[in-house]
Every structure is written in C-alpha cells, then in structure tokens.
Amino acid sequence: MKIRGIALWRAILLTVLVAAIAAGTWLWFDWARFAGTPLAIPAAGQSIDVARGASFKDIVHDLRARKVTHASPLYWRVLAMEMRASGRLHAGEYALRPGMTPRNLIADMAAGKVMQRHFTIVDGWTVADLRKALAAVDTLTHDTAGEDDAELMKSLGAEGDHPEGRFLPETYAYVKGDKDSSILKRAYAAMKKTLDAAWNSRAPDLPLATPYEALILASIVEKETGRADERPRIAGVFVRRLRLRMLLQTDPTVIYGMGATYAGNIRRSDLTADNPYNTYTRVGLPPTPIALPGRAAIEAALHPADGKELYFVARGDGSHVFSSTLEEHNRAVACYQLKRCQ
Template sequence: MNVRGAARWRVVLLVLLLAAMAAGAWLWFDWARFARTPLSLPVAGQSIDVARGSSFRDIVRELGDRGVTRASPLYWRVLAMEMHASGRLHAGEFALRPGMTPRDLIADMAAGKVMQRNFTIVDGWTFADLRRALGTVDTLTHDTAGLDDAAIMQRLGAPGDNPEGRFLPETYAYVKGDTDSSVLKRAYGAMSKTLDSAWPGRAKDLPLASPYEALILASIVEKETGKADERPRIAGVFVRRLEQHILLQTDPTVIYGMGAAYAGNIHKSDLTTDTPYNTYTRAGLPPTPIALPGRAAIEAALHPAEGKELYFVARGDGSHVFSATLEEHNKAVACYQLKRCP
C-alpha cells in the first residue's frame, strides 16, 4: 500500500473512531438522562407489585406495559449494575411517587422499602364495626374470614377473652399481603399495653376493681360524648353513681344490649326490657365494654373529674348539661329534651 493509500485508511479509521466515540458519548448521556428523568405517572397513587420470584426482566416489562417507562431494558440493567443492585431486588409493593426517577425506584427495591399502607381503627367502633371495616380492605389477606369471635381471640393468643373493647383505636401501618389478624394482634397488644401502663397511675379510691372494669367504663364514656372537655365530667358522674350504688342509666349500654333489634331509636319499653347491658334494670357496670375506647376516654375513666354531679342530659348540639340533683336534672330534661324551657 502506497503512502497516499495508508493516509486515506488512517483518515477512515479516525473518522470511525470519532463516530464511535460520539455514539458512545451520546449513549452515555442518554442513559444518564434516563436514570435521572422522572418516570411517567399519568395517575397519582400508583405502585408496582413485585411478586416473589419475579425476574428483573419481568419487572421492567410490567413498567413498560403500564406506560411508566419507554426506556430499553438494557438501560435498566446497566443502571442496576451501576448501583450494585443486580440480584438483590426485594419482592413486595413499591410506591411510584411523583417525581420518582428510575434510580430512586431501584434504590427502593434494593433496600426493600416496600409501600406502607394505613388502616385506622376509629374511636367508638364496636368489634363488629372493626371486622366489617377490615373485610373491605382488599390489600390485606383475610385469614379471619369465616371465623367467629372466639376463634379470632384464640388465634390472637387470648382464648376466652371477649373481643369487645380490646383493640386500641389508632392508625396501623401494614404492607400489601399482610393478614388482618396481624393488624388485630397489634391493636390488641396496643390496648393491653395502654391499660397496663395507665392503671397504676389511676386516681385513688376508684370503684373499679381491675383494668378491665376501667375499660368497660371508658367504653361508656366514649359512646356518651365526643367532646374532649366533657369526658372527665361524664366519667365523674358514672364514678359517683357507682360509689353511691345508683343505677348508671346510660342509653348506649341499652342500645348495645339490643343488638340487631336497635333500629336507630330507643323507646321507653327498651329501657325496661332487661338484658345484661341494660343499666336501667341492672346495677353496676355491664359485663363487657360496649365499644373500642380511645386513649382519651381511658384517661378520663381513670382520672374522672371531681364534683357532685350525678346527672347529665344532651343539649342536642353534642354537648351536655350536668346536674347535681334530680330536680335540676328534670328541669334540664324538660328544657332540652321536651323543649319546655322556662
């Protein structure tokens, strides 16, 4: 090959090298852009559920099928290698957050940062309300479905316990696929811990023999009012009635004892129909709680307000009028219940 031919080949090789370098640079910049560009999330609140045993290719394919990414699977593979995440991505449900990049998603999967969901137990729910609410959560595994209350308590490690009132109203985090019994077990443990820690600091000389009796009283306080400033006063009324052996005469216990027969209104005949929960016909506390009391109601039951009040009647606006004598109470009833105010 002559000198001129050799020079021509050197030029060709140089051009090819420069083209390869340019292509490589473009690929590197395009890959870097891919790694830092937010994923396409047309709908907020999306997630990706990585089943156990899923391959990396399966994950990328699902992201592509859902329109979250249009990048080459090779880009995802290189990114995982660059992050030292290949072969150590966790199974589970992962949140696809607004602004999340491919790098963010792989980091979450490598760290096992699975999506946290919340289930809230509402103050004043009954155990039946709680079971119904859990049954509607499609991201939980329902391993208590078909079990009666006794079987559920057996599963929770509390055989023989009545479930009413035993679960602390709070918000509990869980991940997709957790069982509803695991949520119940945590709520049961939270209530037990709350009672055990609060009971030793209770007010002196309460007419309550055990933390369970405090739980029963707290459940009545919970159902009688939703006003924070009234809870200790209402607890005080019930404590004084217990001390003086006066019937509690509280409608929520009667309603609870009526069960499915309660249709939204309580009648005089209901107050005279005896059940274990009718505090118009039976002295003392009912045999079990009538609802799930919150921390504030428990605190009120253990630290009732002092005073002489023995009665209260609803004003109709969520608040109550408190009275120390039956005469005062009858006047309040005439005014606020019968609309015969002087």
C-alpha cells in the same frame, strides 16, 4: 497511490472513531439523563408489585406496559449494574411517587423499602365494626375470615375472653399481603399495654375493682361523647353514680344490648326490657365493654373530674348540660329534649 490509499483509510478510521466516540458520548449522556429524570407518575397512590421470583425483565416490562417509562430495558439493566443492585431486588409492593427517578426506584427495591399501608381502628367502633372493616381491605390476607369471635380470642391467647373493647383504636402500618390477624394481634397487645399503664397510674379510691371494669367504663364514656373536654366530666358522673349505687341509665349500653334489633330509636319499652346491658334496670356496670375505647376515654375513666354532678343531657350540638340535682336535670331535659325552655 499507495500513500494516498493509506491516508484515505486513516481518514475513514478517524471518522469512524470520532463517530463512535460521539455516539458513545451521546448514549452515556442519554443514559445519565434517563437515570436522573422523573418517571411518568402523574399522581400519588400508585404502586408496583414485585412478585416473588420475578425477573428484572418482568419488572421493566410491567413499568413499560403501564407507561411509567419508555426507556430501553438495556438502560434499566445498566443502571442496576451501576448501582450493584442486579440480582438483589426484593419482592413486595413499592410506592411510585411523583418525582421518583429510575435510580430512586431501584434503590427502594434493592433496600426492600416496601410500601407502607395503614389501617385505622376508629375510636368507638365495636368489634363487629372492626372485623367488617378489616374484611373490606383487599390488600390484606384474610386468615381470620372463617373464625368466630371465640376462635379469634383463642388464637390471641385469650380463650374465653369477650372480644369487645380489647383492641386499641389507633393507626397500624402494614404491607400488602400481611395477615389481618397481625393487625388484630398488635391492636390487642396495644390495648393491654395501654390499659395496664393507665390502671397503674389511676386516681385513688375509684369504685373499679379491675382493669377490665375500667375498660367497661371507658367504653361507655367513649360512646357518650366525642368531646375531649367532656370525657372526664362524664366519667365523673358515672363514678359518683357507681359509688352511690345509682343506676347508670346510659343509652349506649341499652343500644348495645339491643343488638341487631336497634333501628335508630330507643322506645320506652326498650328502657324497661331487662337484659345484662340495660343500665336502666340493673345497677352497676354492664358485663362487658360496649365498644373499643380510645386512649383519651381510658384516661378519663381512670382520672374522672371531681364534682357533684350526677346527671347530664345532650344539648343537640354534641355537647351536654351537667346537673347536680334531679330538679336541675329535669329542667335541662325539658329545655333540650322537649324544647320547653323556661
């Protein structure tokens, strides 16, 4: 009887051991499946915020609440330990990409690979457009919200400078929570660097005394056309007019000078109402840029096309007709503006 009892206990222990090994094996394979299986992320553009001081439990709770994962917090804890990431996850916003696995996500958090967002300054925007667009970005900290333009320029180390034209249109990367002033500082520095480089390689004998005058001309070119092939030709027209001390007679400067009173139309009275930006009444460049010119407009202003053209008129399709004489120009105006083609 004693031998049978021992045999029975051995059988029970063996069964328990086999069951434990089987359960352990199943758990290991289930954990490995979890670590390498994509999370439930249906589309791009989602993210998770890891607050400063958040615990690993908080992070997993957030993921489970959003139904990104249904796995046990223990699985996540073991994975973090296996990756030696426990206790060194960085705060910040992390992208949740379709196809991303738990292992990928923990690796990003351990490396501090926070999500990069982007803000684009559009060629031809005014400073007012730029500041309005920045104010609408809810992922930025708006530390310039209470500053007027003069205070903004002072904070950039350019006290007394007019802000128009001073920020380079480009796409700037940032992370959630960055200050909007950081984007403005980078755009300001980028414009200064771009303008200085372009000025140093400018064409000879331009009727421009300073880089700032080049910036003013570039802003006019920017507002006159969006066509790459026309920018140097339009710049050439204005450069020749400056040399001859002809009125520039460019509508975008008039519109800028009208400010909030501009309602979509320029009347004859607007063209005769004198102000510093009315290039129909004043010879030379306006006192400041009228917009934020892009790199191409700056290059065009400093490398204008050669020729004899002194006039251009819009066709109505985004392109222009260029003329060398007033007679040719008047015919073009009659045809394309008054619809009296001969």
